[in-house]
Amino acid sequence: MTDARTESAVVVAVAWDDADAVALRAEMAAEVGPRYAALLRSLPENPNAVAAEAVAGTFVGYAPDAAGHVAIRWNRGDIEVKRMFVRPRHRGTGMADLLLAAAETAARDLSAPRVVLQTGHLQPEAVRFYERSGYHRIPLFPPYEHLPLSNCFAKHLI
Template identity: 55%
Template sequence: MPDPIAVTITREHFDAPDGAALRQAQRDELDARYGRDDHEPGAKPTADSVPIFLVARTADGTAVGCGGLRPLPDGGAEIKRMFVHPSARGAGVSTAILRALEDEARGLGLDRLVLETGTAQPDAIRFYQREGYTPIPLFGPYVGSPLSLCFARALTP
C-alpha cells in the first residue's frame, strides 16, 4: 500500500482544466471497464448541476482527485464524478475528498448523501461501504440499470 499523500482540497469550477482532465481520465477508465457505449443513465453532470466541485492537489500542485455534489430535488445531494488518479490510490486521497464533500453537504444543511457506482467497480463498492455508505434501491435515472449500484449515508451534524 502506498504511503499516505498529503493533499489540499479546494472548491474549483466544474469546467476548470484540471477537473476536466480528471473527469476525462475517469471516463477513459470507465470506458475500459464497461465499453464505449453510454454507460451512465440520466443527465450528464454539468457546471450548472454540480455547483460544488472539489479538487485534491498534492504539495506540488498536481491535481490527483476530484468529486462533486449535485443537489437533488427531494433534498440531499448526489456525489458525482468522484475519482482519484491511479497513481494516488490507496494513499488516503479518496477518503479526504469524501470527507470534504460530506463537510460541504453539512455546510449546506443537508443530512443525507447518495451515490451511484457501477457493478464493475469492486474497489469503489468496498470503499463506500467501508466509509459508512449502505446499499439502497436504485434511484432516479438508475432505476432499472443493470450496471448500477446505489448507496446512501446519513450525515450527522
C-alpha cells in the first residue's frame, strides 16, 4: 500500500543486529511484553524467542526515521513472520502494509509456499490487521501450542 503518507517511505533489508532493528525490537518488547509477562513466566521457555541464526531476513521501514520492523524465519517448511512492529507515531500511515509486503516478497524469493505467524490474544489490533491483509486462521503450530489463546494465521503465496 502506498499513499501520500508512505510515498517517501522505504523498507530496507538489514542485519538482525542492525542498530535500528535492535532498537525497534526493544521498543516492541517494552510495549507488548508487559501484556504477556505473567503468561510467559508460567512457561518452561519463551516460544517467541528468536535465535539470530534462524532469521531468514530482517527489514526496517524508514519514513524518514526508523518507523517499523519485521523479521522472517523458517519454521517447519514455512516462513514465519516475527517481530512485526510499527512505532506509535507511524501507525495508520501504511508502514505496516509495507513491512508485511517486504516479508511476503522475501518469502516468495525463498520459494516458501506460505507465510505463517502468531500473535497474542491481547493484540486485537494485530488480529484485525492480519485478517485485513488476507491471512486466515490456522490451528496453533509449534512452538505456540503451549499458548492456547494465541492467534495463528497463514497466507498462501502460490
